[in-house]
Amino acid sequence: MSRVAVVRFPGSNCETESLAAVVRAGGTSVLLDYRETSLGGADAVILPGGFSYGDYLRSGAIARFAPIMQAIQAHAAAGGAVIGICNGFQVLCEAHLLPGALLRNAQQRFAARPVDVRIERSDTICTADYQVGEVIRIPIAHGEGRYAADEATLQQLEADGRVMLRYVSVPGSDAPHNPNGSARDIAGICNAAGTVVGFMPHPERLAESALGSDAGHRFFTSLVSRLAVGAAA
Amino acid sequence: MNQRVHIRVIPRTGLLDPQGQAVEHALGVLGFSGVTDVRIGKAIELSVAADTPAGAEAVARRMCEQLLANPVTEDFVIEVEAR
Numbered sequence: 001m002s003r004v005a006v007v008r009f010p011g012s013n014c015e016t017e018s019l020a021a022v023v024r025a026g027g028t029s030v031l032l033d034y035r036e037t038s039l040g041g042a043d044a045v046i047l048p049g050g051f052s053y054g055d056y057l058r059s060g061a062i063a064r065f066a067p068i069m070q071a072i073q074a075h076a077a078a079g080g081a082v083i084g085i086c087n088g089f090q091v092l093c094e095a096h097l098l099p100g101a102l103l104r105n106a107q108q109r110f111a112a113r114p115v116d117v118r119i120e121r122s123d124t125i126c127t128a129d130y131q132v133g134e135v136i137r138i139p140i141a142h143g144e145g146r147y148a149a150d151e152a153t154l155q156q157l158e159a160d161g162r163v164m165l166r167y168v169s170v171p172g173s174d175a176p177h178n179p180n181g182s183a184r185d186i187a188g189i190c191n192a193a194g195t196v197v198g199f200m201p202h203p204e205r206l207a208e209s210a211l212g213s214d215a216g217h218r219f220f221t222s223l224v225s226r227l228a229v230g231a232a233a
Numbered sequence: 234m235n236q237r238v239h240i241r242v243i244p245r246t247g248l249l250d251p252q253g254q255a256v257e258h259a260l261g262v263l264g265f266s267g268v269t270d271v272r273i274g275k276a277i278e279l280s281v282a283a284d285t286p287a288g289a290e291a292v293a294r295r296m297c298e299q300l301l302a303n304p305v306t307e308d309f310v311i312e313v314e315a316r
Contacts, residue, residue: 108251
C-alpha cells in the first residue's frame with residue numbers, strides 16, 4: 001500500500017489534515033518528526049502547511065536545515081515524490097528543490113479564503129486525477145504566497161510546462177483573480193518530471209464532502225494511485 | 234579575535250515591497266511629504282572569530298549566501314566594525 005510520510009516541523013499546523021487526506025484517498029500515512037534522518041520506507045513525503053520555526057528570518061528558511069531535509073533531498077534526487085503545501089512549498093523553494101521564492105502578499109494582508117485555480121498539468125504526482133484546464137475552488141491561508149522568480153526562470157518554467165496550478169478568475173465568482181500578486185498568477189509549480197511539486201492552496205483542507213466540497217480530494221487519490229503503480233512496477 | 238559584523242538585507246530593487254509601501258503611505262499620513270522609495274529589510278549583527286576584518290567579511294558573505302539572505306529576492310551589504 002502507498003505509504004506517505006507527513007513531516008512535522010516546530011510550527012507546522014496542517015499535518016493532521018494531510019495525514020487524513022491521504023487515508024481518505026486509500027493510502028497509509030505516517031507522521032514524521034523533523035529530527036528524523038530517514039523517511040522510514042515511505043514512498044512519498046508531504047511537507048505540510050503551517051509556520052515552521054515561526055517563519056523566522058524567511059518562511060521556510062530555517063526548516064530547510066532540519067535533519068530530515070537531507071533524506072528528502074536524496075528522495076527527490078532519486079525521483080521520489082515530494083509534495084510541499086503552503087509552508088511546505090516555501091521550504092522546497094528555500095531548499096532549492098524548486099526555483100523561485102514566496103514573498104509577502106502584494107495586498108499587505110494575510111489571505112485566508114477560497115480561490116479558483118486551474119490545473120495546468122495533469123501528469124504530476126498530485127494532479128493525475130484532474131483534467132488539464134479544470135478549475136477547482138480550494139482555500140488559501142498565507143501571508144507570504146507571492147511567487148517570485150527572475151524573468152528568465154519564469155520563462156523557463158512556462159516553456160517547460162512546469163506551472164502546475166494557476167490562479168484564475170471565474171465569471172460571477174467573488175474570489176480575487178490573483179490573491180497575492182504572484183508572478184504570472186502562479187499558484188504551484190513542479191520539477192520537470194512532476195515528482196516534486198509545491199503549491200500555496202490547501203487541498204487537504206477541502207478533501208471531504210462533509211465540508212461542503214471535496215475539490216482537493218483528487219490531489220491525494222492522484223498521489224496514492226501513482227505510488228501504487230510505482231510499487232507494482 | 235572577535236570581529237563585530239553588521240549585515241543589512243534589503244529586498245531587491247524592482248521587486249514589490251509591500252511593507253515599504255505601507256510605511257511610505259503611513260509617513261505621508263503623518264505629514265512627512267516627499268518620501269519615496271521606502272524599502273524595508275533586516276539588520277543582522279553578529280560577532281565572529283576572525284583575525285582580520287576581511288576574514289570576517291568573507292565568512293559573513295558565505296552566511297548571507299547560504300542563509301541570511303535569499304539570493305532570489307534579496308541583496309545584502311556587509312560592514313565590519315572598525316577597531
